[in-house]
Amino acid sequence: xxxxxxxxxxxxxxxxxxxxxxxxxxxxxxxxxxxxxxxxxxxxxxxxxxxxxxxxxxxxxxxxxxxxxxxxxxxxxxxxxxxxxxxxxxxxxxxxxxxxxxxxxxxxxxxxxxxxxxxxxxxxxxxxxxxxxxxxxxxxxxxxxxxxxxxxxxxxxxxxxxxxxxxxxxxxxxxxxxxxxxxxxxxxxxxxxxxxxxxxxxxx
Amino acid sequence: xxxxxxxxxxxxxxxxxxxxxxxxxxxxxxxxxxxxxxxxxxxxxxxxxxxxxxxxxxxxxxxxxxxxxxxxxxxxxxxxxxxxxxxxxxxxxxxxxxxxxxxxxxxxxxxxxxxxxxxxxxxxxxxxxxxxxxxxxxxxxxxxxxxxxxxxxxxxxxxxxxxxxxxxxxxxxxxxxxxxxxxxxxxxxxxxxxxxxxxxxxxxxxxxxxxxxxxxxxxxxxxxxxxxxxxxxxxxxxxxxxxxxxxxxxxxxxxxxxxx
Numbered sequence: 001x002x003x004x005x006x007x008x009x010x011x012x013x014x015x016x017x018x019x020x021x022x023x024x025x026x027x028x029x030x031x032x033x034x035x036x037x038x039x040x041x042x043x044x045x046x047x048x049x050x051x052x053x054x055x056x057x058x059x060x061x062x063x064x065x066x067x068x069x070x071x072x073x074x075x076x077x078x079x080x081x082x083x084x085x086x087x088x089x090x091x092x093x094x095x096x097x098x099x100x101x102x103x104x105x106x107x108x109x110x111x112x113x114x115x116x117x118x119x120x121x122x123x124x125x126x127x128x129x130x131x132x133x134x135x136x137x138x139x140x141x142x143x144x145x146x147x148x149x150x151x152x153x154x155x156x157x158x159x160x161x162x163x164x165x166x167x168x169x170x171x172x173x174x175x176x177x178x179x180x181x182x183x184x185x186x187x188x189x190x191x192x193x194x195x196x197x198x199x200x201x202x203x204x
Numbered sequence: 205x206x207x208x209x210x211x212x213x214x215x216x217x218x219x220x221x222x223x224x225x226x227x228x229x230x231x232x233x234x235x236x237x238x239x240x241x242x243x244x245x246x247x248x249x250x251x252x253x254x255x256x257x258x259x260x261x262x263x264x265x266x267x268x269x270x271x272x273x274x275x276x277x278x279x280x281x282x283x284x285x286x287x288x289x290x291x292x293x294x295x296x297x298x299x300x301x302x303x304x305x306x307x308x309x310x311x312x313x314x315x316x317x318x319x320x321x322x323x324x325x326x327x328x329x330x331x332x333x334x335x336x337x338x339x340x341x342x343x344x345x346x347x348x349x350x351x352x353x354x355x356x357x358x359x360x361x362x363x364x365x366x367x368x369x370x371x372x373x374x375x376x377x378x379x380x381x382x383x384x385x386x387x388x389x390x391x392x393x394x395x396x397x398x399x400x401x402x403x404x405x406x407x408x409x410x411x412x413x414x415x416x417x418x419x420x421x422x423x424x425x426x427x428x429x430x431x432x433x434x435x436x437x438x439x440x441x442x443x444x445x446x447x448x449x450x451x452x453x454x455x456x457x458x459x460x461x462x463x464x
Contacts, residue, residue, distance in 0.1 A: 069444065070447075076447050076448075097408070102405065141328065159444075162423075166421075167423060171420045171423065172416075174415050174418075175410065176411075178412065178415065179411065191411055
């Protein structure tokens, strides 16, 4: 009896953390907590270093190929593997540039990750909801941020983020569609490259 | 509750503003795109040359508590309209909440300058006439860019227009046209000051700022009123698993971290 009890304790003791880091909810929860810890160390002088740390932590949690496919929509089917790679690379660069510049504003944010996760697609897709309060904002109103994840061999990956119902990914679909109508997939790749070159120049 | 107003209003607004514009079939919720783009251009030029510089000056000369007070003052007047709208929507709990907010903030909150209702636990659930129309069943409404006010829909724009024409507590504040102009001018500057910096971010994040603003606004508004946006016939039901197919497991592209 005692043996079973110990076995059970060991099993639970070992398994719970392993399982815990592997649910979509805990992935978002843990990553948010780690990001906030990193941001708290930002003091105005080490901004670049903190940004690098946060990017190194956050980027692997995303599947940018899937994100790009979702943003491009139907046009994705007609793209060659090389074009898909180029699109993903440029879109990822653009997203990282745009959003990592805003991260220091969330330094003192409170993030409340909701425990009830919405499972879809026979449990392979999950929506994790969260509420973020930035104390410096005037009315302290919580902002709803939702993450959509899917299960891969390497664990759960995020491929869609929405803020107050507006998706940061599908909001690009019409803009991408316009570029594809004008100049094909290569036209869209060029437009993204130009954009990124402009952002680099602006930041330098 | 399908009132004649529901049928009449969009027709009125549409005919007054939009008959001259050729419709663009590209986007299912933006048939007035050519018109909207013109107004968007007007707003952007106005913002660049007048509103943004004034809002920056306002931020420079007023201390933060003063700006919060001014912003609270206008928010308190909106609670009055919210009370009216939640009554029309037959939401007695929310209406009572708004009544208590308005009463508390107008008296102990010194005419609304201090928001004591929110810390007291009375939720800020501002409801506009556009929300009221939506809850009466007018869920889908086309995108409409209003001069000065920016992104809106035909429904929300009609609501805003009607709200302006109704007698409300703000008419205790101003008595003639110059006073009204000052009242709304300060409101505009106060709102704009809170969004300073957004225009740069918008420019950085988008390929086409007009389309980006429209799609983000329409997605947000659709969620608020509890509906989904109409899709292009060829964009219907994209299955992401189907779309990605076998390149699903491709590793993310390597990108060097951005240098500030």
